[in-house]
Amino acid sequence: MSAVDYEIRRPDDLAGSAMDEGAHPSDLETLRPLPRISVHAFCESPEVQRVMERLAADRRMAKVGMRVTGGSVSAAANMFSAAPTPNLIIIETHAGPEDILPELGPLAEVCDPNTRVIVIGLYNDIALYRELIRNGVSEYLVSPVGMPELLTSIAAIFVDPDAEPLGRSIAFIGAKGGVGSSTIAHNCAFGISTLFSSETILADLDLPYGTANIDFDQDPAQGIAEAVFAPDRLDEVFLDRLLTKCSQHLSLLAAPSLLDRAYDFESGAFLPVMEVLQRSAPVSVLDVPHLWSDWTRSILADVDEVVITAVPDLANLRNTKNMLDALKKLRPNDRPPHLVLNQVGMPKRPEIAPDDFFEPLEIEPLAVIPFDVQMFGNAANSGRMIFEVDPKSSIAETFSQISHVVTGRVAAKKQKKGGLESVLSILRKRK
Template identity: 30%
Template sequence: MSILDRLTGQDRPSPANAEFIAVLADEASAALLRQFVLEGMVSHAHVLVGGVRDLIGLLGQVERPPRQLVVDVSGSTMSNTELAELAAVCPPGVAVVVVGERNDVGTYRELLRMGVDDYLVKPLTMDLLRRVLNRRTGRSVPAQQIRTGKVVACVGSRGGVGTSTLVANLGWQLAGPLERRVAAIDLDPFGGALDLMLSAPNNHGLADLLANVNQLDPNFVERSFAQAAPRLFLLAARAELDQSGVLPPRAVLTLLAELRKLFHYVFLDLPARGGELTAALLADADTVAVVSEPSVVATRETLRLIQLAETRDDRVPLMLLVNHPRQPGHAELKLADFEEAVGRRASHVLPFDRDAAGLGENLGPPLISRRGPLALALRRVADDLAGRRSAEGGRRLLPDWLPLPGLAPARGG
């Protein structure tokens, strides 16, 4: 086996650990990229002949996202459509260079608008590759700031309303059928249940990362997560009940800045009473999901949470989810009275489903993978976040935030 084969990944059938992947439409361009890889000593590289859809298939095989993608759209009659499909599976923070045949400013500007790092016009030359790609890492010199993933802060009006259930199920759906790369972070170190709901080990990874937050690198971050399912990763910590200072807000915010580069979605499972930490994360999140129930106490606390989330300078999408975690009774408020009291309509209403909820919480996998009214309602919430559903019944739904590779949208975009 030659050194060129080892460098370009030709000795293995899939680029499972590749950090640099290039898919070119013709053998001559692919050969030039292989020469570039050899000359620049780019390790963990994979170069092959193909198109955008071939690259999409390869990304479904990777164990962790590559740092750099080069993709050729030459000859494609639907290049923008194919790149949009690539965006759906391309993790945020991945630098993307597009190769094509059209040499005009309009094409270049359109690709930059969509989030591509750079655009190269054929015929490729070694000098052009050297100028655009970093010889040591295979990364491009970004033409614009790389866009990042979305942080979704989920907080309950009181304990037991189903916040952890929501995080576990949305993460499962977005990582599975919708093929997004998802991180779920349990921010209750004194009794969080996400590890049980996802049947994943609690390896104290969150505590390790926060203790070394000024020395983060992607490999260290990846190793700190427990994998709950393909593309779904859990971060949690189990602290002693009398321990203090477990989750410093500033350190958590620093960690989130790094995670935005690695995941499409970062779900935060916030405790019902998080104090300074909850306030800081609601202020930093890209979407806020408030989970409540139609009771008097929950109504009062829901109003307080909404007011807290709306104190930030910039407006962010706020989802209000009304859950029925218990059998409905006469003591409950009517939905219309609840909505009038909090001053907004519910984005989604989750029906009571005793059997499904019990199975999902205690036996796994999450109930969203099953049948029933609650599973269906949760899938609608996931579709809402992914921009896959149109407005129904006057409910305000969130727009799709995923544009093109590189390619996740800028925060707030």
């Protein structure tokens, strides 16, 4: 086969590539992002080429420069006889067990000493595997190979096994302005820190209008603006000086909530902040404003979990559907975002019934939160969370459930129809 390069499309260009059959997002959750390396894959089959495209689209590959070529081992040897080899070469071969090592010989002669090689072959042969490893091949995988298996193999080569684990990042965003996404993010951050005694950082990314400082009754002199506008100074020590302590285990990276400047950011402006947050605490909760820009898309593509908050009306249904579709393309190898339906049962407001809201989205809700203006109003006006105002309430229990799910401590409970009807029946009695 002649060497033919295939264009590697980034996540926002992929038209909904599906996850490998049989794979599960939990297979990838514990993997750290790969370092800045170069990878060149040579594929002899369309199936392996598709796996490489999915691999390149994964958010853990964001720093990796990857190129895919349709060609054999001989095509790789010819190419690198006149060019330096990358950090990693991935080779697909259809040769028999006795022919693989001789086929790799010309490639070995032109490889740089530090280049690693992964071979994808057709034969499940332990003797062949041992022979390849003895001869300097880093890994041998048997077709059909899945994207998670391949990504795990690359991580095993290039990620330090003794590196400190990265914290979990959770982004909350509203399907529309005013749906209560920030309130849910703040209560969940407080719940995670309180329920699990886990160090948690809440980052308010709505720099001009953020409300986290009000909700926690804080007035910090500095916060996230200093971090995002001075990325060269940003490290764990500098971040610690910017944090405000809200409770024993919860720290706030507050927004300035000032209009003294324009807050226009490039795509990767917040990525250094996210990296330091993940190194600094087991859990980071990101309160993302209702925007669709380069930098919000980058954040939503990069975090471990996304929670969308919506209220039951037509505009929210449309926006939620659009966001789910867009995030499926941005995050092709991750779980779908979680959905919280908020302010259900507001008096005198025409609403879409919860079942009718979820049906076209083809998604089970993470939680359905009833409209309770008195409880949420009292909490907001006193600078306290629902857990502090009424820890035994059903809404506090709902925030506890959300906190368990987004931190991976328990699977989401399937929302029963009867449960939705009981919520609505309680609300009807209040009218």
